[in-house]
Amino acid sequence: MSNFITSQWIHQKYGGVVPEAASRLHVEAIVELTTMALESSHLQLVDITAIAVTNGPGLIGSLLCGVSFAKSLSLSLGIPLIEVNHLHAHLLSLFIDSAPTFPMLVLTVSGGHTQLVKLDGYFDFTLIGQTIDDAAGEAFDKCGKLLNLPYPAGPSIDKLARTGKIIHRFPQAKMPGLNFSFSGLKTSVLYYLKEHLKENPEFIQQNLEDLCASIQQAIIESLGSKVEQAALEYSISHIGLVGGVAANSGLRSKLSSICTKNNWTVIFPKMTYCTDNAAMIAKVGYEKFRKGQFSDLNMPVMARLPIQ
Numbered sequence: 024m025s026n027f028i029t030s031q032w033i034h035q036k037y038g039g040v041v042p043e044a045a046s047r048l049h050v051e052a053i054v055e056l057t058t059m060a061l062e063s064s065h066l067q068l069v070d071i072t073a074i075a076v077t078n079g080p081g082l083i084g085s086l087l088c089g090v091s092f093a094k095s096l097s098l099s100l101g102i103p104l105i106e107v108n109h110l111h112a113h114l115l116s117l118f119i120d121s122a123p124t125f126p127m128l129v130l131t132v133s134g135g136h137t138q139l140v141k142l143d144g145y146f147d148f149t150l151i152g153q154t155i156d157d158a159a160g161e162a163f164d165k166c167g168k169l170l171n172l173p174y175p176a177g178p179s180i181d182k183l184a185r186t187g188k189i190i191h192r193f194p195q196a197k198m199p200g201l202n203f204s205f206s207g208l209k210t211s212v213l214y215y216l217k218e219h220l221k222e223n224p225e226f227i228q229q230n231l232e233d234l235c236a237s238i239q240q241a242i243i244e245s246l247g248s249k250v251e252q253a254a255l256e257y258s259i260s261h262i263g264l265v266g267g268v269a270a271n272s273g274l275r276s277k278l279s280s281i282c283t284k285n286n287w288t289v290i291f292p293k294m295t296y297c298t299d300n301a302a303m304i305a306k307v308g309y310e311k312f313r314k315g316q317f318s319d320l321n322m323p324v325m326a327r328l329p330i331q
């Protein structure tokens with residue numbers, strides 16, 4: 024009924040997320056945000072049937088804030104508490120608007136994770152590949168930092184790349200099986216820039232769009248080829264793309280063309296359901312509510328949590 028987000032612009036100042044600052048800002052925002060959500064839905068707290076909350080993986084301080092708040096609501100209103108795995112929520116963000124078709128191969132690409140998951144039902148999934156170092160979003164953000172773009176750099180790179188051309192083929196890690204590796208990319212971008220900046224201190228400003236196009240190309244090529252490899256290996260013809268990087272226009276068109284070529288279908292969540300949002304948490308919460316899967320008030324907060 025509502026899907027409000029507060030973006031923590033303070034992270035731009037430091038070029039990344041400062042965990043302590045993030046948790047303090049959660050404390051400041053959570054009551055007001057909840058009030059806004061209720062008001063815009065014309066609801067009161069007593070109308071709520073259950074409360075779903077993210078419980079990992081994530082930053083411990085921010086999780087503690089959300090989980091403590093949800094526990095308090097659950098206790099005071101006498102309603103069930105439902106914990107939601109953040110990665111599970113990204114997966115089900117696909118089905119907020121679209122009907123599911125199983126089995127489905129889903130690529131999760133966010134700031135902290137890059138995973139290939141075989142989805143056989145809302146609660147039935149298998150991790151078949153993942154990054155061994157940086158996540159795809161992290162690769163966008165770290166390369167963007169080298170280009171002096173504000174954090175998070177993914178959306179700016181996406182926008183600038185649209186009018187750029189490929190000026191350099193950055194090397195892609197050749198990972199065995201279905202795993203990914205992105206940490207080498209930022210190193211090669213770093214050395215490439217250093218070399219050119221020696222001759223031309225204006226190299227970045229003068230070639231920004233082309234640099235973005237080249238970096239984006241390297242990331243989406245390696246994501247696309249692993250998706251294709253996995254779908255062929257597992258004989259899956261329905262593909263899904265989720266997480267913040269799923270908002271990337273280049274990646275969306277890359278997966279669309281792979282799927283058209285192979286006669287597969289592909290679905291993407293609406294843009295607002297790609298980057299972190301409350302609707303995807305509510306989606307998993309609703310499905311768990313229907314199954315009666317509730318959590319205990321003494322549930323611990325889990326910063327590190329595999330997809331379950």
Ligand code: KG4
Pocket residue numbers: 132133134135136159160161163164175176177178181266267268269270271272297298299
């Ligand atoms: O899922 P998300 O909102 O948060 C995490 O769970 O990490 O993903 C955030 C990541 C950031 O790294 C951001 O740069 C990236 O998603 N991102 C994008 C785009 N929009 C967000 N990357 C590339 N292109 C975009 N349009």
Ligand code: ZN
Pocket residue numbers: 109113133134266267298299
């Ligand atoms: Zn996320």
